[in-house]
Amino acid sequence: MAVSTRTKRGARPLIVTLIVIVVIAALGFAYASPYIALNNLKRAADARDAQTVNQYVDFPALRESLKQQVAGLLTRRLGSHGNGNPLAAIGAMIGVALIGPLVDAYATPDGVAALLNGMPPRGEPGEQPPAPPAASNPPAANVRSVPAPASPGAGNNAGNRANNSATSPQPPQPPQPPQTTAGYRGLNEFAVTYQHGVGDARYSAIFLREGLFTWKLAAVNLNE
Structure with missing residues (x-):
């Protein structure tokens, strides 16, 4: 009987320790869950994995938010350019x-994918999100290139081409990715904010x- 009592007493600290570890792990996972959802959603959206995207997006709520935000965007645009303009009403109808x-x-x-890559809607006529990048052509590993025979003046031609390439205009650089910050805005709200540069407009993708x-993309704010 005494051995059984000591065994029970020795097991209590172990059980308490296990409970504490489980609680801490659950709290840590709960805190990290919106970051995990954001990462999973972005990867799925970039890959156009519609099934996975549907798991992380509340599309009815997102549609309603987009409708309100785009309407506000158009209203602000007409308000800034339509004062005293008789065509403002026509512009409003077109905007709607x-x-x-x-x-x-x-x-x-x-x-x-566009929202999570810093490319929100701007209310332009016929605006569409960018198409997914085209798949790169596979390298022709088994194809050999046979050098052409040298021709007279080849050295001079090569030098001229090198000079021309040195003076030719360089292709434009691709746009830089936006500055991104993410964090809680409340117990049940998590926001990812995008900004392309100092002084530029910001917008946020909001997870609820x-x-x-479980977290889902449910709203956007185009006027941070």
Whole structure:
């Protein structure tokens, strides 16, 4: 009986320790869960994996948010350029007609990929999210190149080409990725903010909690 009592007493600290470890691990995972959701969603959106994207996006809520944000974007644009302009009402009607197609275009895996890569909608007529990058051609590993016979003046021609390439204009550099910050805005809200440069407009992609560990992209804010 005494041995059994000592065994039970010795097991209690172990059980308490295990419970504490489980609680700490659960809290750590709960804190990291929106970062994990963001990473998984971005990878799936870039790959246009619609099935996985659907798991991390509340599309009805995102559509409603896009509709409100694009309408506000167009209203601000007309307000800044339409004072005293009799065509402002016509512009407003055209802007309203643009909202539906633009929302339909961005409430898609392509649109989600654009939002998470610093390319939000700007309310332009016929605007579409960028298409996925084309797959690169496989390298021709088994193809050999046979050098052409040298011709008279080949050295001079090569020198001229080198000089021309040195003085020819360089291709434009690709746009730099936006500055990105992510963090909690409340217990149940997590935001990713994008900005291309100091003084440029910012916008945010907003994730909302569903349950303890599940987060979904549910809104955008185009006027941070």
